[in-house]
Amino acid sequence: MLASLSRVARSRLLQVSAALLVVGGLLIWWLVPFGKQTPSGHVTFSTGVPTGVYQRYGKLLREALARDLPDVSITLKNSEGSQQNLARLASGEADFTIATADAVAQYQRDRKPGFERLRGCARLYDDYLQLVVRKGSAVRSVADLRGLRVGVGQEGSGVRLIADRVLAAGGLTPDVDIQPVSAGIDTMPALLEQGRLDAFFWSGGLPTHAVQTLSERLPVRLVPLDAALVDNLHDVSESTRHYRSAVIPADAYTKAQNGQPVKTLAVANLLVTTATADPALVEGFTRTVIRSRDRIGSQVHPAQLVDLRTAIYTEPLTLHEGARRYYRSVKP
Secondary structure (H helix, E strand, O other), rough: OOOHHHHHHHHHHHHHHHHHHHHHHHHHHHOOOOOOOOOOEEEEEEOOOOOOHHHHHHHHHHHHHHOOOOEEEEEEEOOHHHHHHHHHHHOOOOOEEEHHHHHHHHHHHOOOOOHHHEEEEEEEEEEEEEEEEEEEOOOHHHHHHOOOEOOOOOOOOOHHHHHHEEEEEEEOHHHHHOOOOOOOOOOHHHHHHOOOOEEEEEEEEEHHHHHHHHHHHOOEEEEEHHHHHHHEEEEEEEEHOOOOOEOOOOOOHHHHOOOOOOOEEEEEEEEEEOOOOOHHHHHHHHHHHHHHHHHOOOHHHHHHHHHHHHHHOOOOEEOOOHHHHHHHHHHO
């Protein structure tokens, strides 16, 4: 009798053990993402000039990515701006970059090498065009720049693209009616301060650190750019329809604005990659961009404007499949 009970007990114990093994196996199968790729490897992120928003944003994003994608190493590469960033991406010199929507549209319109491979990951924040002069300057409009020394951004920058277009919209021929100075935001403030520039254009998030620090040591002001300029730009081509009328808030540069808002134009920045980028990597990259908004925004103010509701709108670029996966995963 005891032997029979012992056999029954052992049988039940074996059954329970087997059941536990099955349940444990199912739990492991459910919890561990078998077959799901974990992004790894090395990527290059082309940013901008050392003191610009692209570079500052890139540094902080790299820190966030190091936490979220520990098997991916990221190298930041300075650039002249949007136009050079797109060329690097298309040539394979970079894997991710930031570029303005107008620069992307122009790259596509010119059918430059690799234009068809460009894909969007997220709409980030808007760049605001800023025309900076000394406070005592007689310049009150774009037309008043005639004959003056004007910083127009570096050759491969988005600033150069938009500055040339705004000058033309204001009735000036960029290489004839002004003395264009090819320089970036890392040098233009000092050139204005030294008297080697009469004005300079900058297109960036608000506030841009270099403009802010200049306004704290030198009396400068922002020249209003009215809606008529935007209307003129919209009449040029499809690639100029990405500009919109905007207002620089009164508190963006307190000393340069005397508490007054300033009319200008704005254009969206896009996080860009290529069609051949690993979908798992792009999905993780996009997720970190959205999740790190507040952390990065506490140090780079424009990043606070990254919004999940608008990030998906990457026109004129098609959304990358990896980014699409992320947006689907968080869709309410």
